Amino acid sequence: MKVFNILIAGVGGQGVLLTSKIIAEAALLQGLDVKQSEVHGMAQRGGSVLSQVRFGDKVFSPIVAEGEADLLIGFEPLETARYLHFLREDGTVIYNTRSIGTIGVSIGKETYPQDIHETIQKNAYAVHPFDATHVAVEVGEKRAVNLVLLGAAIRFLPLDPSVVDNAITNSVPKKLLELNRKAFQAGVGQASIR
Amino acid sequence: MTKAILSGNEAIARGFLEAGGKVAAAYPGTPSTEVLEVLSQAKGIHAEWSTNEKVALEVAIGGSLSGVRSMACMKHVGVNVAADPLMTVAYTGVNAGLVLMVADDPGMFSSQNEQDTRHYARMAKVPCLEPVDSDEARSYVRAAFELSEAFDTPVILRTTTRISHCKSVVETAEPAAVKDKDLANDVPKYVMLPANAKKRHLVVEERLAKLRDHAETAAFNEIRPGKGDIGFIANGIAYQYVREAFPDAPVLKLGMTYPLPEKKLRAFAASVAKLAVVEELDGFVEEQLKALGLTVHFGKAAFPPCGELTARTIREGVGGTAVVCKLPVGGLIVRPPTFCPGCSHRGLYTIIAKLKLYVSGDIGCYTLGALPPFSSMHTCICMGASISGAHGMSRGLALKGVKQKPVAVIGDSTFLHSGITGLIDMVYNGGDALVVIMNNDTTGMTGGQEHAGTGRSASGAAAPKLDIGKLCQAIGAQRVREIDAYNLKELEQIMKEELAAPGTAVLISNQPCVLRYKVSKKPYHVDTTTCTGCKMCLKSGCIALSFVPGGKKGHVEVDALLCNGCSVCSQLCATKSMINT
Numbered sequence: 117m118k119v120f121n122i123l124i125a126g127v128g129g130q131g132v133l134l135t136s137k138i139i140a141e142a143a144l145l146q147g148l149d150v151k152q153s154e155v156h157g158m159a160q161r162g163g164s165v166l167s168q169v170r171f172g173d174k175v176f177s178p179i180v181a182e183g184e185a186d187l188l189i190g191f192e193p194l195e196t197a198r199y200l201h202f203l204r205e206d207g208t209v210i211y212n213t214r215s216i217g218t219i220g221v222s223i224g225k226e227t228y229p230q231d232i233h234e235t236i237q238k239n240a241y242a243v244h245p246f247d248a249t250h251v252a253v254e255v256g257e258k259r260a261v262n263l264v265l266l267g268a269a270i271r272f273l274p275l276d277p278s279v280v281d282n283a284i285t286n287s288v289p290k291k292l293l294e295l296n297r298k299a300f301q302a303g304v305g306q307a308s309i310r
Numbered sequence: 311m312t313k314a315i316l317s318g319n320e321a322i323a324r325g326f327l328e329a330g331g332k333v334a335a336a337y338p339g340t341p342s343t344e345v346l347e348v349l350s351q352a353k354g355i356h357a358e359w360s361t362n363e364k365v366a367l368e369v370a371i372g373g374s375l376s377g378v379r380s381m382a383c384m385k386h387v388g389v390n391v392a393a394d395p396l397m398t399v400a401y402t403g404v405n406a407g408l409v410l411m412v413a414d415d416p417g418m419f420s421s422q423n424e425q426d427t428r429h430y431a432r433m434a435k436v437p438c439l440e441p442v443d444s445d446e447a448r449s450y451v452r453a454a455f456e457l458s459e460a461f462d463t464p465v466i467l468r469t470t471t472r473i474s475h476c477k478s479v480v481e482t483a484e485p486a487a488v489k490d491k492d493l494a495n496d497v498p499k500y501v502m503l504p505a506n507a508k509k510r511h512l513v514v515e516e517r518l519a520k521l522r523d524h525a526e527t528a529a530f531n532e533i534r535p536g537k538g539d540i541g542f543i544a545n546g547i548a549y550q551y552v553r554e555a556f557p558d559a560p561v562l563k564l565g566m567t568y569p570l571p572e573k574k575l576r577a578f579a580a581s582v583a584k585l586a587v588v589e590e591l592d593g594f595v596e597e598q599l600k601a602l603g604l605t606v607h608f609g610k611a612a613f614p615p616c617g618e619l620t621a622r623t624i625r626e627g628v629g630g631t632a633v634v635c636k637l638p639v640g641g642l643i644v645r646p647p648t649f650c651p652g653c654s655h656r657g658l659y660t661i662i663a664k665l666k667l668y669v670s671g672d673i674g675c676y677t678l679g680a681l682p683p684f685s686s687m688h689t690c691i692c693m694g695a696s697i698s699g700a701h702g703m704s705r706g707l708a709l710k711g712v713k714q715k716p717v718a719v720i721g722d723s724t725f726l727h728s729g730i731t732g733l734i735d736m737v738y739n740g741g742d743a744l745v746v747i748m749n750n751d752t753t754g755m756t757g758g759q760e761h762a763g764t765g766r767s768a769s770g771a772a773a774p775k776l777d778i779g780k781l782c783q784a785i786g787a788q789r790v791r792e793i794d795a796y797n798l799k800e801l802e803q804i805m806k807e808e809l810a811a812p813g814t815a816v817l818i819s820n821q822p823c824v825l826r827y828k829v830s831k832k833p834y835h836v837d838t839t840t841c842t843g844c845k846m847c848l849k850s851g852c853i854a855l856s857f858v859p860g861g862k863k864g865h866v867e868v869d870a871l872l873c874n875g876c877s878v879c880s881q882l883c884a885t886k887s888m889i890n891t
């Protein structure tokens with residue numbers, strides 16, 4: 117299998133790393149070579165967070181190059197826009213429409229880009245926006261946005277749904293498994309083409 | 311044997327257990343921290359958070375002398391702190407195997423500089439191993455212990471952020487049955503009086519010559535024959551980028567970057583038309599090749615010494631032509647890191663900014679106080695430098711006749727790491743500064759590790775709890791006060807009092823890290839009928855707040871999903887419009 121490249125972008129604290137962990141684990145369970153890259157430390161204090169997953173028969177670099185990503189999963193609109201240039205010409209974007217202000221916005225020094233959704237539409241081939249935060253809150257856990265987005269992304273991943281389910285089981289604490297499964301299911305089918 | 315997907319750091323922890331390692335000591339530091347985090351939960355070994363990196367290495371040296379395989383882990387700048395024992399344990403050699411695991415940070419994702427640890431290997435004359443992925447990271451730990459014991463030398467196992475934090479597939483092995491050694495008892499070898507050290511220096515030079523010979527045949531350094539004009543010499547993550555960019559090219563993979571295999575390098579150079587040396591950070595290998603008289607066609611001139619390399623920079627570096635790719639969307643506002651909603655550092659900086667104080671800073675989450683809206687840090691060099699720096703400033707200012715009391719700001723973990731020596735110095739040498747110790751009961755920046763002040767050991771078990779206030783008093787500080795980090799009025803009043811008093815003053819501000827202790831109080835909301843849009847609350851610099859224009863003067867909104875209910879913004883509100891009932 118040719119290497120499949122995924123970028124997952126969001127804000128520190130949103131649970132980006134769990135989503136990429138589950139995808140990487142699923143790829144491993146499917147018998148593929150897989151590499152995942154993420155950054156800890158400073159970036160997690162509410163800054164931009166980017167995680168990258170690559171899987172296929174043989175993967176060398178853990179880093180996705182510009183113009184190479186097959187799928188971009190965005191946890192927040194501004195952070196989605198920041199990485200659009202990593203997409204292939206025919207790449208897919210799934211993103212959470214719920215915006216999170218930056219510190220510059222909070223202190224009134226900057227304004228959040230009003231045209232962010234148009235910007236994303238303009239700069240990518242296939243775009244699937246939806247309010248994942250709303251879906252997560254409905255499920256009963258605002259922090260489950262990561263599983264909602266994973267559910268929405270599932271139909272674009274060349275991975276067997278049963279291995280993804282096993283990967284979820286392996287990756288989340290037992291206590292939270294049911295809740296996470298529910299969030300995942302609530303996400304499935306959310307990403308419809310507008 | 312089972313397959314798992316592990317980060318390089320998790321794999322190193324696994325490798326330590328497989329190699330029969332027994333004593334592991336570390337001070338947290340991105341990107342090295344997870345090695346000890348994993349080991350702290352393992353049974354049958356001793357794994358500790360040490361007070362600082364020097365202590366960690368000395369603990370590991372002691373472990374080795376006791377006769378069990380031992381390892382110290384730290385980030386690159388930690389080696390500066392541990393350099394003293396490193397330079398001399400290189401002379402004594404080891405008893406049981408001794409490994410120093412160091413993680414460098416090209417690109418400075420979470421660091422104050424981009425120093426290259428390989429220089430330390432050369433300076434100490436000890437071998438340096440560099441894995442290219444998680445599975446090698448795992449297997450190299452055992453190899454490092456074996457090398458350490460075979461050549462009687464400490465061994466540096468160097469990673470970079472991408473090796474430590476990237477995950478890849480690992481095939482785990484069963485733990486080896488390693489025989490412990492007797493407690494070391496050999497005075498001429500282990501007591502570095504000049505007379506003994508002179509003899510040991512000769513041993514070090516002989517050992518280095520033997521290691522050079524070993525490097526020629528060791529499995530670490532491997533030639534992959536290939537097609538094409540350009541032959542690549544690469545180490546660590548750069549090896550993966552080379553394979554990604556030029557899958558068919560001949561490559562000499564250097565798993566041991568010090569000392570280098572001269573004959574192998576010469577043979578490889580002779581076998582290719584052009585030689586490219588691809589290494590992140592300094593031209594460490596390149597310079598040595600040039601010293602051998604070899605021609606390097608593509609080196610640091612093609613692959614810059616600053617920041618990370620990528621497959622693309624390598625392609626461009628040897629091809630000379632830019633790879634065409636899409637440009638980033640322009641004009642997007644940035645999203646710098648910031649204090650978490652509810653962070654106990656926020657209140658202090660709100661007051662420090664209000665009083666426009668001159669701050670000698672330090673390293674931790676509280677370094678973010680340097681950014682807007684606080685912009686309240688004027689220097690930050692290395693861990694511990696805040697207090698000693700403020701002391702020097704206060705002396706300099708006094709000599710100039712300037713009446714200004716500098717403020718040192720430091721976290722609890724950093725204070726214990728190396729701030730305490732500065733405070734001893736300040737008190738002893740008649741300092742005149744205000745020292746604020748921001749005690750959030752954890753090592754926050756690196757993800758919330760325990761330290762001597764938290765009352766728990768690395769495993770989470772109960773441990774003696776150091777009392778920072780009493781410690782400061784024991785040093786001789788006369789004015790030591792504890793304050794509530796959320797109480798703005800009290801913070802301002804006490805800070806003013808202490809700034810007015812002469813001599814060293816210590817304020818210990820207490821509130822637990824909301825991230826580490828999962829503190830979550832009832833969120834606030836804004837009464838928009840009374841909010842006047844004055845923006846005073848925004849001075850608290852919290853991402854849960856935003857200003858909504860419209861109406862007469864607009865109003866502020868609180869994002870209930872982000873708000874942690876700390877009350878700092880509400881204390882700034884003159885109209886009591888922040889409600890949480």
Ligand SMILES: Cc1ncc(C[n+]2csc(CCOP(=O)(O)OP(=O)(O)O)c2C)c(N)n1
Pocket residue numbers: 337338339340363385387388391421422673674675676693720721722723724725748750752753754755756823
């Ligand atoms: C010599 C050295 N070791 C380790 C680090 C990594 N590091 C940066 S800040 C920090 C400690 C932060 O803890 P604390 O002082 O309690 O402040 P907090 O982040 O909790 O506010 C560490 C370990 C470093 N920068 N330099």
